[in-house]
Amino acid sequence: MNWKLFADSKRRILISALFAAVIIVSYCGRLLARHTRVYGMPFYEVRPFTVMIAVTTGVIAVAIASYWFAYLHSTKRTDFYHSLPVTARVRFRTFYTGCMLVYVSGLVLSVLTSFMFAVPAGAVNMGLAARILMSSVLTILFFLTVTNITIYAFTLSGNIFIGLLIDAVLLFYIDLWERVLDLTWDFATYSSFFAVRRPDISLTDIYIGAIYPTVRSDVSLGVSASAFVWAALKLLIWFFLSYRMCRSGYLNRPAEASRSLIAFYSSHLLIKLMIVVPVALLMGYSTYNSFYAYREVVQIISMIITAIVVSMFLETIFSRSLKTALRKWGSIIVSLIVIFVTYGITRAAEDRYNSYVPKYDELESYAVFNPLDSYYYGFNLKYDEDGHVYDYIDAAEFVKEHMILPDEKAILTLAAKSQRTDYHDMSSPMPLQVYYRLVTGRQRSRQIWVDMEDDENRMMLNRIVGPAYYKSGVWQAFDRDVPDDADVNSVDYHDLRADKYTHLGQGSGTADQILDIWRDDMVLYDYDHIRYDEVAAEIEIHFDGGLYMWVLPVYEDMSLWKDR
C-alpha cells in the first residue's frame, strides 16, 4: 500500500463516498417513510426489497470501481501514475483499497451506528443482530465481487463505454448462458416443472437467493444461517476468482492500451467468441418457434445472421474501422463452427430425448403436473423447528416427494399415444408433465401431449387424477391436519361466483373440522371435474397473520358448496 498516492485522490474519495451515501440514505429514507415499523415488512415485499438492495449495491460498486480505474483509459493519466516511483502491485493495492474502503467502511459504520441507537431502545435481540451481520457480510462480498469484475472489465478496455459494456457482459455472462441452456433444452417433451433445479452459480442468483431468507425475521435463525453459510462460501469463491482476474489483468495490462478500445490485442478473438456464440444461439433458439413449418431453417438463418452482425459490430469497435471489420472473416468462421457444433449436438440429442418412453417393467411409479390444476400446486407450507410456517415448499419438490402414482398402464398409454401424434395435429392438446421413477432408482421427466377430446385419454386421466395418491401429491392438506403450534388466524370461505368472503372461524380446531369435510368431498374429484366444471368456491386457511395459506377448491357437487 502506498497511502501517499491518496494525496491525489481526495476528490475521488469524496465523490465516491458522497455517491454511495446519497444512494444509501435516500433508499433507507424511503423505506423508513414507507414502513412505520422497522421490521414490519410484509413477506411479499421482502423479495423486491432484496432485489433493490442488490441493484443498489451493484450500481454503487460499478460506479466506484469505474471512477477509480477509469484513469486507465486516459493516456495522460496513465503516463502520470505509471511514471511515479511506485510498483504496479502497490499501485493496484492502493486504488483497490480506496475503492473498497469507501463502501465497506460506510456500511460498517452504518451498522454500528444503528446498533448504538437500537440497543438502548431495546429494539435488538440476538436473532436480529445475527441477521444484520450475516446480511452485511453477504452484501460486502457481493459488492467486492462486482467491484472486481468491473475493474477487470476496465483493464480489458481502453474506453469507458466499452469498459461498461464488457462489465455488463461479464456480470451477467452466466445468466446469459443459463438462458441459452434453457432454450436449448426446450424440446417438445422437456418438462420445465420437474426439471432439476440448477444450483445458483451466477453472482446475482447467489446473492438474491440467500439474502431473502437471511433478512426475514419470521424465519428461524437456523434457516437463515443455513442459507447464509452456503451463499457466503459461493460468494467467497467468486470473490477470490474475480480478485485474481482483476489483479492479473491490471498487472499485465500494457500502459499503451489506453490508446486502444480493447487492451489486449490477442484477446480479440476470445472476446468475440465469448459474445457471438451465446448471442447467436440465443437468437436462433428464440426464433425457433416463430414459424413452425420452417422452424429449423429460420433458426439456422437467424444464427448465421446474428453471428455475422455481432462479430462485425465487435470488430468495428476493436479496429475502429468498418472496412477492417468487413475483411476479417476468420473469427466469423470460427464462431459459426462453434455455433453449428453446438447446434448439431443438441439436434442429435433432441430426437432421442423426445422419443423416450419407459417400458412397463422399468417403471416403478410416477408423478404428474397437470396444467389445469396448476394454481393449486403452490400452496404447500414449510415449517421450521418451532412449528411455525415460514415459506412455501417448492411446488415441484413437494410433488416429487408426495405424489406416488402406481397406475403405470394409464400413463404409458398416454405417453405412447403422444409419440404417435404431433401435438399440432391434436384437437385439444394438453401438456402433461410426468416424473418417472424407475425401478433402477433413477428418475426421468418428460412432457407428454394429451388430446383432451380423445375418450380413451379422458379415461386414463380419470384413472390418474381420481385416486387419493394424486390428491396427496397436490394438497398437503389432503393428508395432514393443521400443526398444533400453527397460528391459524382465519378460516374463510370464498364464494368465487359471488366473489364474497365468509369468515368461518379461527384456530386449528375449526380448520381441522373444515378439512375433514373437504377431504370427504374430494373423493368425487377427478379429471372430469377439472376439465368440465369450474371451481365454485375456495377454502382459505390463513396461517401466521395471513402471510401464508392453504387454498382448497370446492366444486358444485361437493357438500361444502351445496350446504354453504
Next chain:
Amino acid sequence: MIELSNITKHFDDKCALNRVSAFFEEGAVSVITGTSGSGKSTLIRIIGGIIRPDSGVVIVDDMPIYDNVATQKRLFVLPEKPYCPSYESADELAHFYMHMYDGFREDLLKELVDRYGMSMTGPMRRMHRDARDLLMLAMGISAGTKYLVCDDLFTSMDDELRASARRMISDARRNPGTTFVIAVSDRSILGDIADYTYELEAVR
C-alpha cells in the same frame, strides 16, 4: 548513465521501434530528434518505465527501469502532455510530488517559480497550457532526481517560454546537476544547449 539495448516495440501489427540502442551520459543534455511518427514519444515512455518494450532492455545506473521503484526514484518523466489534476493548485501538486520523491526541493521550486514569473496558487486548469508545461518542467527539475526524461513540451511554446525553458534546463544541468533526455521534433528548438543529439528514423 541510461543505456538502451535493442529496444523493439510493436503496437498491434505496426512496428514503432526496431532494435534501438543508445546510451545517455550523466550530466549531459541528450536530445532525441525525429519526424512525426518516428517513435520519439514511445521511446521516452520506455525510458521512463511507463511502457515495457517487446524486446530489449533499459538500464539506468546498472538497474532495469521497468516496475523498479529504486530506479524510478532516480527518474522524473514528463510526457508530451503532462497530466495535472485540473482542480489542484501547483502548490498541492508540489506537495504530492514531495511525497513521491524524497529529494524534492521545495526551495528550488520556489526559486524557479519566482524567477520565471509563474504562480503556485489557483487551480492549474486556469493556467495557459504552455505556462503549465513550463511549471511542470520546474516541478521535474525540483524533484531532485538524477535524470529528467522529457517528451516534446517545447514545440508548441512561444519563443519567450521556450527561451525560459532553455535557460531552466541549462541552469539545472549545473544545479542540481540533472541529466536530461529530451525528445523534440526539431533540434533547433533547444538551440545550443544539447550536448548530444540522436536521430530516430521511422520504421517503414
